[in-house]
Amino acid sequence: EAIEKEGFACFMEKEIFEQPESIARTLSGRLDLEYATGKLGGLNMTSRELLAVKRIKIVAAGTSWHAGLVGAYLIETLARIPASAELSSELRYRNSVVEPDTIYFAVTQSGETADTLYAMRELKRKGARVLGICNVVGSTIARESDGGVYTHAGPEIAVASTKAFTSQLAVFYVFALLMARMRDMSVSAGQRFVKELQGIPEKVREVLKQRDHIQALAKKYYKARDFLFLGRGLEYPVALEGALKLKEISYIHAEGYSAGEIKHGPIALVNEETPSVFLVPRDYLREKVISNMKEIKARKGPIIALCTEGDAEVAAIADDIIPVPAVDELFYPFILIIPLQLFAYFCALELGRDVDQPRNLAKSVTVE
Ligand code: G6P
Numbered sequence: 001e002a003i004e005k006e007g008f009a010c011f012m013e014k015e016i017f018e019q020p021e022s023i024a025r026t027l028s029g030r031l032d033l034e035y036a037t038g039k040l041g042g043l044n045m046t047s048r049e050l051l052a053v054k055r056i057k058i059v060a061a062g063t064s065w066h067a068g069l070v071g072a073y074l075i076e077t078l079a080r081i082p083a084s085a086e087l088s089s090e091l092r093y094r095n096s097v098v099e100p101d102t103i104y105f106a107v108t109q110s111g112e113t114a115d116t117l118y119a120m121r122e123l124k125r126k127g128a129r130v131l132g133i134c135n136v137v138g139s140t141i142a143r144e145s146d147g148g149v150y151t152h153a154g155p156e157i158a159v160a161s162t163k164a165f166t167s168q169l170a171v172f173y174v175f176a177l178l179m180a181r182m183r184d185m186s187v188s189a190g191q192r193f194v195k196e197l198q199g200i201p202e203k204v205r206e207v208l209k210q211r212d213h214i215q216a217l218a219k220k221y222y223k224a225r226d227f228l229f230l231g232r233g234l235e236y237p238v239a240l241e242g243a244l245k246l247k248e249i250s251y252i253h254a255e256g257y258s259a260g261e262i263k264h265g266p267i268a269l270v271n272e273e274t275p276s277v278f279l280v281p282r283d284y285l286r287e288k289v290i291s292n293m294k295e296i297k298a299r300k301g302p303i304i305a306l307c308t309e310g311d312a313e314v315a316a317i318a319d320d321i322i323p324v325p326a327v328d329e330l331f332y333p334f335i336l337i338i339p340l341q342l343f344a345y346f347c348a349l350e351l352g353r354d355v356d357q358p359r360n361l362a363k364s365v366t367v368e
Contacts, residue, residue, distance in 0.1 A: 004157075010355045012158035012249070016341050017208055020201040022153040022163040023334070026170040031177075031198060036190025038178035040171075043131055044147030045103075051182055053103050058085035059119045060107035061365070063161040063244065064133075064168060068107045069237035070333050071172030077330070079179035088119035098126040105131050105148075109156060109164035110364035111139020118368075120144065133171050135164050149175070158356045159363045160248045162341050165241065166204070169333055173197050196328045200335075206325050207338040214339055217304060217320055218346030224275050227252060228266055228301075229340070230259040231279030232289055238333050239279055242340030249358050250348040259292040270301040277343070278318070279336050282308040283329035293317050306336050 008014035015022075030039050043050075056075055058068035068085035075083040088106070092115055106120045111134040120130045120141060132141050132148030135156065142148065153167035174197070181190045221227075227246060231239035236258045243256035257266050259278065270276070276296050280289040290313065293303055297317055305318035308326050315321050322339045324332075348355050 009349075010158065012160055012162060012345055012355050015156055015158055015163045016338070016345065018154070019163050019166050019338065020205040020208070023166050023170050023204060024201040025152045025154070026167040027174065027197060028152070030174050031194050033191060033194050035181075036177075036187050036194055037181040038174035040149050040175060040178060042147055042149050047182065050179065052101055053081060053179070054101035055099065056081055056083040056103055056105070058083070058105045058107060059088040059091050059116060059123075060085065061088050061113050061115050063165050063241060064107040064109060064113075064116075066237045066241040066244070067165050067168035067172065068105070069240070070169055070234060071105070071107075071176070073234055073237070074172055074176045074330065075179060078176045078185065079182075080184050081179060088113070088116040092119040092122060096123075098123060098128045100127070103129050103131060105133055106141050106145060107133040107168055108139075108141050109135045109151075109153075109161055109168075111136045111141040112364045112366050113141075114366050114368050117141055117144070133168055135167065157363075159358055159361050160245055160344070160355075162245075165337065166334055170197070170200075173331075192328070196331055200327070200331060203325050203327055203335055204338055207335055208342075210322060210339060211342060214322060214342040215346045217322070218343055218350055220320070221275050221302075221304070222250070222252070222347040222350040224273060225253060226269060226274050227254040228262070228269065228274065228276040229254060229256040229279075230262065230276055230289075230292065231336075232259045232285045232292075233283065234330065234333050235279035235281065235283075235285075235336060238336050238340070239277075241337055242277060242279075242344070245341055245344035246347060248361060249344055249353055249355050250351055251353065251359070252347060252351075259289050262292060262295065267295065267299065270296055270299045272300045272302070275302040275304060277340070278303060278305045279332075280305050280307050280311075280314050281324070281329070281332040281336065282311065282326065283332060290314065290317065306339055
C-alpha cells in the first residue's frame with residue numbers, strides 16, 4: 001500500500017494530485033486538431049447515426065451524476081441537442097418514454113452500480129440505445145452497453161471519487177465537440193476548443209499548487225457545522241459535487257445549490273457561522289453570482305470565493321478567495337472542482353476522519 005500511495009498520505013490525496021495525468025490519458029488519441037473534432041470509436045455509431053440523434057439522456061448516481069449534469073449542459077449549449085441527466089435510482093422506477101432518436105449514456109466509475117445497471121437494463125428492454133461511460137474495463141455496465149467510452153482515469157481506490165469525475169467530464173467535452181462539429185460549430189471554433197481542452201491538464205497542475213493555501217483555509221473553516229456551495233450554469237453541478245465531497249469525507253453538513261435559488265430557502269440558514277463557498281469565475285453569469293454574494297454578505301455570512309485570478313471585485317466582497325487561472329468560460333468545471341476536492345480533503349484531515357474509507361459509504365454500491 002505504501003508504494004501505491006507514492007508518498008501521499010492516502011489514496012484520495014494521490015488521486016487528486018494525479019489529475020493532470022489522468023485527464024490527459026482520457027483525452028489521449030481522442031482529439032483531432034486538423035478536423036477540429038473528437039474521435040470516439042467505441043460509441044459504435046456511424047456519423048449518419050450520430051447526425052440522426054435528436055435527444056441525449058444521461059443516467060448515473062452520485063459523482064457520476066454530477067458529471068452527467070455538466071455533460072448535458074455542455075452538449076445542449078454546443079451541439080444544440082436537447083440533453084438532460086437523471087438519477088438512475090429515479091429513472092429505474094419511472095415509466096419513462098424511450099424514443100428511437102434518443103441516445104442514453106450510463107455514466108459510472110465502477111460500472112457496477114446496481115441502480116445504474118438496472119436503469120440501463122430497463123431502457124434496453126424498451127429498445128433504447130445505451131452507451132456506457134465507464135472507468136473499470138470489462139465491468140458489467142461496460143459489457144452490457146451498446147458501446148461507449150472508457151475514461152482511462154486508472155484505478156480509483158478512495159471511496160470519494162475525484163479523478164474519475166474529471167475524466168468523465170473530459171469524455172463529455174470530447175463528445176460535445178464531436179456532436180457540435182457535425183452541426184453548428186465551425187472549424188476555427190472547433191480548433192480553439194481542441195486547444196483549450198488539450199491545455200486543461202496544465203491548468204489543473206497550476207491549481208494544485210494552491211495546496212497550502214487551501215489547507216490554511218480548511219484550518220480556518222473546518223469547525224463550521226454547515227456549508228453552502230453555490231454556483232450557476234456549468235458551475236451549479238460543480239457546487240453540488242463540492243458539497244458532496246465535503247459531506248462524504250468530513251461529515252460536515254453541506255448543501256450544493258444554484259446561487260440563483262438561495263432566495264427560495266437556503267438564505268434562511270445564513271448567519272456568521274455558516275460559510276458559503278461561491279464559484280464565481282469570469283463567465284457570462286459572473287455579475288449575477290456577484291449579486292448573490294452580496295445577498296449573503298448582507299446577512300453576515302462568511303464567503304470563500306473561487307474566482308479567476310485578478311478579479312479584484314470578487315476579492316473585495318469575499319472573506320477569502322481561491323484564485324484560479326483563466327480558461328475559456330466553458331472549461332471552468334475542470335478548474336474549479338480541484339480546490340473543492342482539496343478543501344474537503346483538508347477539512348477531513350483536520351477532523352481526523354478516515355479519508356479513504358468514510359463511514360457508511362462504499363466505493364461501489366452493488367445493492368439497491
Ligand atoms: C458510490 C461512490 C461514489 C460514486 C457513486 C456512483 O456512492 O461512493 O463515489 O460516485 O457510488 O458510482 P459509480 O461507480 O456508478 O460512478
